[in-house]
Amino acid sequence: MAQRVGIEVSLACAEAVKLARTDVVSAYPITPQTHIVEHLAELVANGELEADFIPVESEHSAMSACIGSVAAGARTFTSSSAQGLALMHEMLFIASAMRLPVVMAVANRALSGPLNIWNDHSDIMAERDIGWVQTFAENGQEVVDLTLHAFKVAEDPRVSLPTAINMDGFILTHVIESIELPDQKDVDAYLPPFKPLQILDPGRPRSLGVVGGPEIYTEARKAETVALENAYAVVTEHFEGLRKQFGRAYKPVETYKSEDAEVLFITMGSLGQTCMSAVDEMRAAGRKAGVVRIRLWRPFPAGDFIDAVKGARQIIVCDRAISPGACAAPVGAEIKSLLFNRKINNIYVSNPIIGLGGRDVTRQFFKDIYAQAVKDAASGKPMATEIMGVKE
Amino acid sequence: MSRTAEAIKNIEKISPRTVPLFEGVCAGHRGCQGCGEVAALRMAVKAAGPNTIAVSATGCMEIITSPYPQTAWNIPWIHVAFENAAAVAAGVEAGRKILYEKGGIKEKANILVFAGDGGTADIGLQALSGALERGHNLTYICLDNEAYMNTGIQRSSSTPFGATTTTSPAGSRSIGQVTWKKNVAAIAAAHNIPYVATAAPAFHIDLMNKVRRSLAAPGAAYIHVFAPCPTGWRCAPELSIETSRLAVNSRIFPLYEVVDGVYSISRDVAKPIPVADYLKTQRRFSHLKEEQINLIQERTDKEWARLQALVRATNPA
Known part of the structure; x- marks a missing residue:
């Protein structure tokens, strides 16, 4: 049975990442994202989540390692906020261009300056055009459900794009709510293991991240844009899947x-x-x-x-x-x-x-x-x- | 014997007769004539063999090997950006490690990271330090051609004193580069990683065996390769490899290993040639006066003495 618990939303997000049987978490601390990754580190340390936690030295490296990890075939999660998201900026475009389904929780926070750790949407709006699927959660339950949904959409071979779940920093992330955490078996039924379209495999060498000159760049960008547009149908299909599996209905x-x-x-x-x-x-x-x-x-x-x-x-x-x-x-x-x-x-x-x-x-x-x-x-x-x- | 020394002592050594026929980086790439960097890259991949994943930083080696729809890579290869090759490789390593533990991957593979001096000594230094400090099981190879050659010969922190580049041009009031070359191998060694080495394509057997030893070492390894660039150094393409020999034989670029902190000189240059003989092969140094050449000679002697001292200090009698 799914359990209804009183839990901080950040911790619930981390629990959803655990339920998704995530393989790799690569993250760098920034307020107000910290509780998410701290809890994930704890779950890994206690053996509750069989994953590799890479405590990188910056958000730029966090996203770079996520890209490498997904390219290796691992289900991969990260989380950031504000300056951290801005530091990832360059990598966010490459993750989508390489069609690597990284999942990221963004604990939305104001961009400096002046330095401000509190909530608004200036961080994600500066990343509007990164080519990722992007959702916004209204409450803690949505954070949990949209996190599971994010893996499902991102890894769907019809999409194969990174996905971000936005949640308001502090207002959501640091609030204890009554949240239903789904059963592992229901999550397993909803979210099967990641089957990547392309991985780095010595048995079948591929070159990922090649040079695209003027004769191909437009076509590559068009393909990526169409993939994001087409993701709409998959997003709604997997909302319907959420409803069937967990009994909660979502619409775009x-x-x-x-x-x-x-x-x-x-x-x-x-x-x-x-x-x-x-x-x-x-x-x-x-x-x-x-x-x-x-x-x-x-x-x-x-x-x-x-x-x-x-x-x-x-x-x-x-x-x-x-x-x-x-x-x-x-x-x-x-x-x-x-x-x-x-x-x-x-x-x-x-x-x-x-x-x-x-x-x-x-x-x-x-x-x-x-x-x-x-x-x-x-x-x-x-x-x-x-x-x-x-x-x- | 230290843990790393133990791990690397029984590698399958490459000799002139047993150079692998395997070509991980094929002919047909778009490198310049006499490119010492791609020669070193080819040797490194030969030594690593087909069960290897390569991660490249943006730079000459990346653009010459991967213009879509062509690729020169016969092994799985990924390029993401300029400053993050070490971080991408860390992700590849971590992803494969956990999938191996969970049973999703049956075989382990070598991970080789390639970046130029700009991607290593400058913009990629932070990501490199992070990956070395965390101890990912990979070998990071800096192919050092001593400037940003891909963008047109701009100076990096690895450009040697006195070299003229497009952003450190020699002129009536400048001798060219006024700073001394950053010692990234020493920075890597300061991370106390299992294996650090320097190599040069003129000593190709040594280079290939160092790659093998680095891969056998338990954890992060760093190899700094001297990679002549005839285009940027203004030297004859046919003298590219020879230039790297002169760099070693003048002690400008000493070949050594640091195994679990223990230094050893791989090629003891008992009778070094004057640095002037090395400098004169390249027009990037042609404006230098005797006074500056003497400074370079002094610095070279001092660095060699320092290396010898490190060998003595880490190999107690």
């Missing part, structure tokens, strides 16, 4: 009270929970508000998203990162581009930037944002992106 885009909503908040990660509570209160006060939460960030679930928002007259895209000098913040820009592509021009898009560097986002804050956004739309003000809650 989740909605809350959105059917008759006139104004929809768009969130990613743990903000969704506070936002739903705020929406309950707004509904009680007679406002037709709802929430649309993006769980799958790459490949972007365009069709699901359009279906979720098409009935609204206004959406409030909550960004937790800045794209300085750009026309919108990262998620806002994504969605505006999508609406334009679909010739949808009757939705007013507000794009507040909130919760930077651990700044608390309360229910009241959502209500304030709502009031401001509705006022902006009514006044005919041009759609804008604005950093909210700035102390003047």
Whole structure:
């Protein structure tokens, strides 16, 4: 029987990595990722996880060793945050280009400077274009399920791409939640052993990571892009597998009270929970508000998203990162581009930037944002992106 | 006898008559004429044999051997980036080790890492240090041609004093490189790993046997190979291998081994040729005046004496 336990989300993530029978963990410590890798080191030290833990000397080497390990045929996991993720930057593109299914948990944290260890999404938004499958968890249970799902998707021969699970640093990683940890036999049924497409094998020599000149680079990038786009169907297929095996249903885009909503908040990660509570209160006060939460960030679930928002007259895209000098913040820009592509021009898009560097986002804050956004739309003000809650 | 000395004493030695016919790096690659680096690479892979996985850093050897859809590699090979060959190899080693323990892999394999001096002494030093310190069972081979040759002869920390390069050009107010060559073999030895050696392609039997010994050593091993680059050193391609002989015979590049911390000189150069005879074979040194050549001679003598002292200190009578 699966066990429901009170457990810190970081530890639950590590337990999921153990249940996945991971072969190699290669990691470098950075707050707030540390509890994940500490627990994994402990599981290896106690013989509870039969894996090799490589305590590398940097995140750049962490990801490099992951690439080498997957190329050797081993199921491989790492985790990082902020500066660590940024230090991996170069390697993240190569992992996907080489089609090596590394799985990484990102404990989302603000990028320096100023140095800040607290939560926002600036780290992963700077890595938006790495070519990885990327999901965002809302709570601890999702962290566990999405971690198992990440291995399943990444290693699927139709995908064979690295996958990242995003979880808000501290807000999720350091919180004790009631989480159902699945049975080993259920996980084994869901996630069979890794069967790599290509490995370094003296019995069948292959060259991995070759030079691609102008005559082939475009085609290589196209193939990788198509693989990521095609991953959508596999992601949803394996969500369905999760439901069948563990009884919990997941979709690329989740909605809350959105059917008759006139104004929809768009969130990613743990903000969704506070936002739903705020929406309950707004509904009680007679406002037709709802929430649309993006769980799958790459490949972007365009069709699901359009279906979720098409009935609204206004959406409030909550960004937790800045794209300085750009026309919108990262998620806002994504969605505006999508609406334009679909010739949808009757939705007013507000794009507040909130919760930077651990700044608390309360229910009241959502209500304030709502009031401001509705006022902006009514006044005919041009759609804008604005950093909210700035102390003047 | 130390653990490593014990492990390496019975390797199947290569002699001039028993040089393996196996070619892990094939003809048809795009190396320059007289490339001493690819010659050393070929010897190293010959010595290691077919049951070997190679990991390359970005650099000359990587680009000349792998332009898609061709490959010169007859053994499994992976290249990821410039500064991380040691870390990638660490992952390959760890992955194979656990799969072997779990029964997913039936046979062990040698792991050889190849990087140039830039990828070793400069940008890859941290990853190298990490891999050596953690003790992964692999051999890291630095193919040192004393500058960033792939990008066009820019200076590295392994470029010797006085050499002109495109970023340390000799001019009216400069003698070229003003710093002394970084001693990466000494840095590797400071990690107290089982095996460290230096080698040169002119002494190919010695080079190949060092590769074999390094692979038999229990844990991380490092071999620093002197790899002449006629293109970058401005010397005649047909004198490439000879240049490496002169480097050894002038004591500019001594051949030695460090086995579990015990130093031994592999080729005792009793009557060294003057360093000037080595320097004059390459136009990268042609601007040097007597004064600078004397400085190089002094430094070379001092380094040789230091090496002898290390031999004495680690081999108590």
